[in-house]
Amino acid sequence: MQKEYAVNCSDITFARVWSHVDVFAWGHFLGWAFKAILFRHAGLLWAISIMWEITEIAFAHLLPNFKECWWDSLILDVLICNGLGIWCGLKICKALEMREYKWVSIRDISSTTGKIKRAILQFTPVQWTPVRWLDPTSTYMRFFALSQLVVFWQISELNTFFLKHIFEMPPSHPLVIARLCLVGVIVAPSVRQYYTYVTDPYCKRVGTQCWVYGAIMVTESMLCIKNGKELFGQAQVCNVIVWLVIQILVSIGCVYGVVLYHRYFEVRTA
Template identity: 35%
Template sequence: MMMFLVYVAFTPEFNDTVSNVKIGILASIGVFCVFGMLQFRDSLLIRPHPALWRVVLSFGVVYQLFLVFLLFQNKQDARMLFKYIDPVLGVPLPEKSYGDACDLTRENIMDQVFDVFALAHTVGWFCKALILRDYTFCWILSVMFEVMEYSLAHQLNNFNECWWDHWILDVLVCNWLGIYLGIKTCEYFEMKQYSWQGFADIPTFKGKMRRTMAQFTPKSWTKFEWNSTKNFKTYATVIFILTMFLICELDAFYLKSLLWLPPAHPVNIVRIFSYFMFGIPGVREIYQYLHDANCKRIGPQAWLLISSIATELLIVFKFGNGEFPNPAPKSVVNFWIVFLTLLTAYPIYQFYLIPKLQERNIKKKLQ
């Protein structure tokens, strides 16, 4: 790293101030990530190398600091800030609704099937399945996101889709395919036999190459069994994780709309990929805390993941003030009242009333 800085010091600088600032910021981020790679503590993941996950943690800190900085700006300045990153940004996005042509014609179906978001749905749910490692968990999340789209269609036109786009193309085709492939990948790693020989102990060149490629696969695999109805702690944790995943998904759409970021722009792609990298160790640390009695605290990757999602939500609330004047439909409000009531009533019944009744019945039998 220092040799790189020496090279920069003795190399003529650019005459363009904007280029110098951009390169200087990127270099500063790189230096911080190198420091984090050397000094931050390891996560639970060690493949392909613990240093990679320390770099992920370092970049997560940088992203969180950027979000805090963005939170202190006003909406217009925040939009113009991205113009320094890319001059094409900082202009209003064209409105697009997916619910205008809902007739089941070949043209309408092909238009949705070959949309770039169909592939994004599949790849995204494949990645979520690798993070959550639970078929039921992913299906609940998939259905709930479509419910969120129905609930927030009065604010964002992107959520206004045809019924068959919601439930057939998204849930039953794209999401299912991604979840299925992701869970099958998890099952492969779960059933795989792991044998880690040292390079010196492998006699053949082919074996050494195979061992080199295996370095980029997990050293071992932990099957996630969330057991959401086991006790109140696991129930509350699962609900919390589902909520954070939904908020993270919604943040992407709201930030894109409020900050005028086109869906296919590299800024959005970097954010999505970053959250995938944050989510792998973050959810793993939450699961460890939930199921390991010897684990007394949640790991730093999990805390940072929660903090980043929450800060994005605060940015959405601040910049969204006055942007969405349309009130929620009465049917949406009634649905959420019933849904949240049931969500609250279930743990009271399951974890309080039933144990009380069982305890009373035991006392009666003893008497």
């Protein structure tokens, strides 16, 4: 039987809070440390962290273990576990002198309006398609690229919980652990390839690992929908639509906020 976290939320004592610091809290910490090493950008990481809590609220009517007390969600998860994980992950990147990812670089973004071309065009020869699908020199394309990254990441995370719930597998099940390890190995080069494609104007095609990761994400989603028809029949469409809109708005806000921070703080102190 799974532990219930959204019970007697008014009881905020040290003993009660400490009882919620379980293996899943450590999972939050280690998971976000790993994500920090992958993304290497504090602004984007905090945006994804906050968005995941909103995702839990939006899908709590389908996944009971998403129901948490407000202090568990905001303080334990976002501020302490996720925050410490992000901080430690970025410190590891700095200690190992890893390359910093500038997902939103002020010198790479111009005010030229970009046009979204059909995704299928990127499979054609370069001489046929002089315009990129995601133009790294276009502000609007950078907004779209970051929104796409956030939404895809959230869907991949959701697949983890839906697969466990639909097939009734505990978190300690070997298949659950093996899947997490496999996805972790695949997503590492995928993030790097996607970053290069989004930020480098000389990179004309998205990397193979990105397509592999995308195929896994779509396949898992289809598997969940096929085997969880009864569960998804209870889905509240309004919640899903609002969730998607908020995902996009937060992504745009993240890009805009980082640009402003770079313009008014980093540039002036340089």
